[in-house]
Amino acid sequence: MFFRREKEACPSPGFHGKGRMLLAVFFLLLLHLLAGPAPAAESGVVDEVVDGDTLRVRTGGSAEAVTVRLIGIDAPERSHPSLGKEFFSDEAAAHLASLCRGKAVRMEKGAEETDKYDRLLRYVFLPPPDGRLLNEEMLRAGMARAFARFPFSRKDSFLAAEGRARREGKGLWKDGGMAEARWLAAGNAAPVEVYPSGGRTFVLAHKGLAKAGVERGDLPKEIEGILRLRGELSDAEFASKARDRGFRPVDPSQAGTAGSGPQGQRAPQPAPAIREPVIPWEEAHRHEGEEIVVEGTIVRTHRAEKVMYLNFHANWKRYLTLVILVKDLPLFPADPEKTYKGKKVRVRGEVKLYKDRPEMVVRDPGNIKIVP
Secondary structure: OOOOOOOOOOOOHHHHHHHHHHHHHHHHHHHHHHHOOOOOOEEEEEEEEEEOOEEEEEEOOOOOOEEEEEOOEEOOOOOEOOOEOOOOHHHHHHHHHHHHOOOEEEEEEEEEEEOOOOOEEEEEEOOOOOOOEHHHHHHHOOOOEEOOOOOOOOHHHHHHHHHHHHHHOOHHHHHHHHHHHHHHHHHHOOOOEEEEEHHHEEEEEEOOEEEEEEOHHHHHHHHHHHHHHHHHOOHHHHHHHHHHOOOEEOOHHHOOOOOOOHHHOOOOOOOOOOOOOOEEHHHHHHHEOOEEEEEEEOOEEEEOOOEEEEEOOOOOOOOOEEEEEHHHHHHOOOOHHHHHOOOEEEEEEEEEEEOOEEEEEOOOHHHEEEOO
């Protein structure tokens, strides 16, 4: 005789599904509780616009504003230490300032926290009800190029925004890019001339110097190299470093002065009858903590929120910067930028290093004099 064994009771398939769902929800809630409250969205107020892609933002609780680089765009530079001033840089900075200066903004991180200069990398949004993404707005207005060298989440939409600005001839793309070409040809950049020579090689000429026998494939590297030296170095240092790269004076009589003035002409001689020792401004960084007198021509000025900068060279990271505090400006001429820019000045003050950059704070207008 066979006896049938009763089947063990088991939940229905429907119960299994509900049980799994409840367990999943339970574990998600547990993970959320263990993780603690979600971090609040980054927000702050824009204190200053440095360039068309860089802001100074004061975040909640911070004593000092932080520098924020807009992800995925590259706007023309107003004060790049080697490139100098680029086409449409003032317009780009002014446009960004009109959108956000003094406003609260929301910031969103990308794949990386900071760049190599320790600037925060962020997508920056205007507050509601506007809500526009500043990074993309700069591209739409033709005030910046999409920076596609590195991957980022909004790459496709940014490239599309740049493409529309190009087709519509906005900003940087005005007149099919010929506006920039005319700006450069008008003398706003030192050209590098390229001449075909024997053996299917080329000769490069720049500022009274030339390099022969350059191979076709090496042209971009050599052009970029000599322009970077010209932008980064003083006349004396440039002549030496250019020689190391194989550049020689076109006119042998200028062998000791090539690169020291327009087309390699001899630089103007210093003013006579100097009554006190004058340190070359290129050497000021060697006199940290000393009160010295320097002399040179102011080639660049830049006014920030709290200070005004006067530079003897566009490379403000390497060479001496004169600093006038905004609170002291009433003591100086009414328009100090116009007063000093392009003028030869003699300045007395103490040299200090700020973030490894040589600076001299000028508090008394009597310590900076225009000289013939």
